[in-house]
Structure formats: structure tokens, C-alpha cells
Amino acid sequence: MDHHHHLQKPNPNSTHLTGNIDTWLDFEVEDYLVLDDGSEESFSSQNMASSDNVTGSFELASAGATSANISNMQVIIHTSKRKNGVKRRKPDHAGVRVAFRTKSELEVMDDGFKWRKYGKKMVKNSPNPRNYYKCSSGGCNVKKRVERDREDPNYVITTYDGVHNHESPCVFYYSHTPLMVPNGWTLQPSPSQSFPC
DNA sequence: CGGATTTGACCAGCGC
DNA sequence: GCGCTGGTCAAATCCG
Numbered sequence: 001m002d003h004h005h006h007l008q009k010p011n012p013n014s015t016h017l018t019g020n021i022d023t024w025l026d027f028e029v030e031d032y033l034v035l036d037d038g039s040e041e042s043f044s045s046q047n048m049a050s051s052d053n054v055t056g057s058f059e060l061a062s063a064g065a066t067s068a069n070i071s072n073m074q075v076i077i078h079t080s081k082r083k084n085g086v087k088r089r090k091p092d093h094a095g096v097r098v099a100f101r102t103k104s105e106l107e108v109m110d111d112g113f114k115w116r117k118y119g120k121k122m123v124k125n126s127p128n129p130r131n132y133y134k135c136s137s138g139g140c141n142v143k144k145r146v147e148r149d150r151e152d153p154n155y156v157i158t159t160y161d162g163v164h165n166h167e168s169p170c171v172f173y174y175s176h177t178p179l180m181v182p183n184g185w186t187l188q189p190s191p192s193q194s195f196p197c
Numbered sequence: 198c199g200g201a202t203t204t205g206a207c208c209a210g211c212g213c
Numbered sequence: 214g215c216g217c218t219g220g221t222c223a224a225a226t227c228c229g
Contacts, residue, residue: 116201118202118221118222118223119219119221120203121218121219121221123218124217124218130219130220136200143220145220
């Protein structure tokens, strides 16, 4: 799969961010894939290549030309979980799940999509609630969960589940090739400074 | 009034 | 089966 595309960050709508963009973009390679609870299978970059749940992974590197200090962020994509060969998830799920972890004071980040909150749950062993969102675009059943990291409350863990059947309403430039990218992100053929939203 | 959110109820896996 | 847990539903409520 593609390497080293320029990564456009999700829409950092400043009206919803108290911190600056640098805070928002403060990813570290090891920062993203900590899935929280024991029921989740989590992958490290080492074992994911051998995991049969992983359909694909790719590495995104910033071209370094912009002020965006995304450095070598890596994103995990994996399919529906299986147990004893039986899919546990509903078939209408696209089966693609992406999780990453960002340092943010805000739980909700504007990633360019419209989300409708449909649930909130306290999870075991965490003082922080987990919030459930569904993409509010018609016919698109992408979901995401947002929760604050249990052992480092400065971080927010966002898990996207599924692939949008539509483009982000705020994408102006995007590749004509339907590459698989994390929801809310777009691959760009070349570095760009413009973030239309 | 219409759409989003809140919140307890409900449900489905899973382990025992 | 039963209880625990996480995910979803939906009625009530909120808010523009």
C-alpha cells in the first residue's frame, strides 16, 4: 500500500479547539494504537504484520514542507474481529477500524464529518466515559468512539469504525484514487498548505 | 418545530 | 442459565 503520502490533517476548526494546532498534531508513533479495554484486540506495529486480522496498514509521513509536524504517524487498520472463525460484528459494518490517540483538551474534534451522538457509557476500569457517534450522513453507517485515555487524561482515543460512503463535506482537494485512508483524513498527492475548513 | 443530545433501558457476547 | 460488560435504542429533553 502507499507510503509517504502527504497527510492532510482533519479539520482543526478553531472554534472548537482551545489549544493550538501543534497540540492537536502532537502525534507520536507509539501513541495511537493503545486500545483500552481487555475486550479489544490491540496490535503493535511489530505483530500486526503477522496478524490475520489485519487487512492492510500503511505509513504516512509528512512531506515536511509545512508547519505540520506530523512525524511518521502510523495508522492501524484491521478487519472485523473474529473468534473461532466467526465474525462477531454485524455484517453491515465495513469491518475497518482505525484507532489513534491524540493529545487534546477537547474530546470532540471536528474531523470534517458530521456526527450524531447516540450513546455514552462508563467503561470498566476507567474513570472516563466512552462516547458513541454515528455519521449523520444518510446511508452512511460509520461510527466512532471517543474516550479519554484512562492512564493519561491528556490524551483522547478516537476509534473510527467503517468507511464513509461519501466524501467529507469539507474536502476540496483529494486524490481521484479511492485509497483507503483513515476516516476524516485525506491523502493528497502533494503537500498543501490550504485547509479549506 | 426539527434536529441533536441525554440517559436509562435493553440487548448480545462471553465467561463461568 | 446467570451475571457482567460494552454497544445500541429510543423517549424525553434540549436548543437553534
